[in-house]
């Protein structure tokens with residue numbers, strides 16, 4: 442395998458660890474998929490190292506064949522040190538020293554970066570954003586996150602924390618965010634937020650009969666609210682109308698701040714593209730400054746569940762992608 446550029450990308454999620462070996466054309470050569478263990482620091486680090494070894498073994502690679510390893514993980518983190526500070530989905534793993542542990546054990550170069558940033562790199566190099574140097578990636582699922590590519594590099598800022606798109610404040614003093622602030626994009630428009638608004642409406646006796654009916658016998662998750670709205674339920678429709686309005690405001694802010702050539706939107710809620718995203722994108726383009734609206738395409742992400750692992754491998758192949 443010598444002569445080819447190959448790297449390993451790890452997507453460390455709250456429920457699974459997906460690791461791939463990938464070449465410079467984006468071809469996946471080997472993979473490993475396991476549930477994320479929740480038994481503390483030692484077990485988590487061991488699982489990460491094992492997943493890298495498995496992915497390499499399944500591709501017939503040894504450490505000399507691989508340019509490097511990168512791990513995409515949820516923040517907050519210190520990416521320079523490669524330490525997860527308080528991983529929200531790994532309780533009991535404060536200050537998890539991923540970089541030093543993996544480098545010591547695997548004898549390979551290891552990087553650690555925010556999962557939404559890594560996903561942005563993935564879509565930029567191998568997904569919908571191929572060839573678009575100025576691109577913003579937004580993921581809309583249980584939370585909202587993103588990453589900003591500027592002239593072909595990931596913008597990280599002085600504190601290495603830039604691109605917290607989901608915590609852009611759109612309505613200060615309104616919905617409380619999991620981050621502790623109020624009115625963040627995530628607090629208004631995430632799947633979790635949609636579910637909370639519906640649960641509040643039912644609990645307060647403000648919901649229309651359709652939504653109350655939908656709430657009986659199942660928990661009121663975002664897909665239930667979407668289904669109720671599609672069937673004409675007025676409370677569900679009112680909840681989603683606010684979500685569409687603020688998705689539009691968020692996208693307009695991105696147009697004004699970055700004037701990207703493309704905004705790529707991924708995540709679970711893009712299944713409701715025509716309901717939640719397309720009308721918001723139209724609104725943003727109609728209401729934004731003309732020039733940034735004219736040059737930007739707003740499109741669906743292409744890499745699906747692979748985006749984190751592909752993005753991490755892309756980062757390991759080309760560390761200069763980081764600004």
Ligand SMILES: [Zn+2]
Nearest residue numbers: 608618620625
């Ligand atoms: Zn927030």
